Amino acid sequence: MPSFRATIQITGLRPGHAPEEVMDMAVFTVGAAHVVEANQLDVVAGVPRITVRFMVEASEYDAENQQARDAAASMAHGVNTVAVSGVLRLFRRSAGKWLAV
Incomplete structure (x- = not known):
């Protein structure tokens, strides 16, 4: 199964939410449709960035990439319910x- 990772910058928390909710939401949204392999939090140039690594079902190359794009978009949407986010990237x-998708 192809492996992907989605990264997103976190620039702030929405009122009433704890920091750990951000990663929980990211893993939950991706994990709803795909196997999550790993997740991590990094601070790059003073900006927190979360990474979720996941697999999609093997099929045709472009279809796999589209599934991964959909998962990354879902992750960003979910994260934005608890935090303010920045750049989303998919690899x-x-x-x-x-490699960037």
Whole structure:
């Protein structure tokens, strides 16, 4: 099964939400349709960034990429209910490298 990772910058929390809710929401939304392999929080240049790594069902290359795009969009939508987010990026694992989708 192809492996993807979605990353999104977190620039703030919405009122009434705790920091851990951001990752919980990201993993929940992606995990609703795909197997989540891992997740992590990094701080890059002072800006928190979460990463969710997941797999999609193997099919045709473009269809796999579309499933991953849909998952990343769902993740961003879910995260935006609890936090203010920035740039969303999606990568596909190919020959040992992460390539932008």
